[in-house]
Amino acid sequence: MKLLGLVYYWAFAIVLMIGFYAVIAKPNLIKKLIGLSIFQAAVFLLYITMGKVDGGTAPIFQDGVSVYSNPLPQVLILTAIVVGISTTALGLGIVVRIKEEYGSIEEHEIQEQDRQ
């Protein structure tokens, strides 16, 4: 039962590492950004999980309900999602500029051109 209760934390760790792997191992800049988004999404999962209370409902005051989930992590993660979107958007913007200037979005080809 305890292991099952932790399943979301395991998911967090696995998704985090998948994203991290893509960032490090993929030479394509777009794939790196996809990895970065997955990496950040894992952290969203961590925060949402910690706010959930077993059997709790939305924190709206009503009769007959006494267990509420913690809304604060969700609010925090809304902000973090906005940050993540801005980062991805800016990253994609930079990739577009790189493509314009270098004609490639493969890391080694760009390095090759800079070496000349």
Place this chain on the structure above:
Amino acid sequence: MTDLSHHLPALQVIVPMLSAPLVMLLKPRGLARAAATAASLFAFAIAIAMTMGVLDGSTYTYRMGGWPAPYGIELGVDRFSALLLLIVTGASTFALLAGRRSVDADIDESRQPLFYAAWLLALAGLLGIPVAADAFNIFVFMEISSLASYVIIAGGSDRRALPAVFKYLIMGTIGATFYLIGVGLIYLMTGTLNLADMELRIHEVGDQKPILVAAGFITIGLALKAAVFPLHVWLPNAYTYAPNAVTVFLAACSTKVSLYLLLRFDFFVFQGNLAGHDVQFTYFLMPLAVLAILIASGVALFEQNIKRLLAYSSIAQIGYILLGASFVTVAGLTASTVHFFNHALAKGALFLAVSCLATSCVGLRLSDLGGVAKRMPWTAAAFVVAGFSLIGIPGTAGFISKWYLITAALEQGSLGIALVAVLVISSLMAVVYIWRIVEAIYFAEPSSDLSAVGEAPFMMLAVTWAAVLANLYFGLAPDVPVTLATSAAETLLEHLP
């Protein structure tokens, strides 16, 4: 009047942040720059006012919306954060005052309002980190400053800035996300985000393992942002290919804000709570600091581009700051915090001199700079004096931090002797790499026709010399930074068990 001074911590962030959208709308020539400079000057004045306010030992606390902490969001300024605010606003103001020619050369006039708006957002974010007393707000400010910095670094005309900034974006985001994971784990265990409240509640946590993991995530994440060796790979290219004015601004302050946060977290939140954290902190960071000092200085010895050379020297200087902190003593932390200030002065002045050189030289490689001192005597002299400060010649600001650092190292017994040797060797390396530039600009044969080369614009030279004279002034009368640094060190160590 008293009422207004109470609001200073909030104004410190709000002034540049709200000026940014206004600046963006100012299309006519030069207005955007003037408005951005005015906002930055105003922020500088606020930082000076708050430094005066905290010099007697008091602190500012500000509750957003009047909600009491830990439920509401709290802002706080003590002597350590005041020192950082002074560095950040000072660097921004100096860079903007001197930056006209550099920005005009690098950025189309139609895009300049956007550039200055991004600059102010970077400023607001960098100021928000020292002011905020809440871990999640710090994350948001960190991302504001990073995103805006990526924009202004990539804003120039050099295409090599783009891959550099992409690397910075990837590594910066990983660093910030690691920080966020750490904060999340602490929140999971304590249910609070307020730093002061966190420190109290970690005591109550039964199982310390998640806190230990959080400490690891936060330390590594911030070390990435602060370009601690070997996580520094994003820094040299980002500094080298950024527009010169941006390099002056960011090289003087951006990594220091992350280092500030690293020290704040490790000492303020973790040190008193995690058994053996001080020992782990020392043995983890001291080797990295020594490697940073030796390897980065070594790379600087062979670098041809002078911006890149100075960027590697910055990595070495980050090593000095960490080395002082890794002693976990009052003397060590004083040395390290005073070096925040003195390195900002020296590196700021050096990069200002570099942007003066860039106004009329064909390039910034050593071979491009042969003999320019004859044509640009004031710039060359400024470079030499600022270089003395970086090396740590007595009478300059750099000497003060080297002195404190060596004193602190000698307290460490036999290990200290070895560290002093490291410091002396690295200072000698600094002599060599600064000399390489001085040799090129004074004694080398001109490689190209110098008849077109003239002295930099007056305003730029005036600001550069103001920075150089500040190096001399704070080398002879270091009371203010030393007072701030000593008390910052004492505050940080109060939390040791």
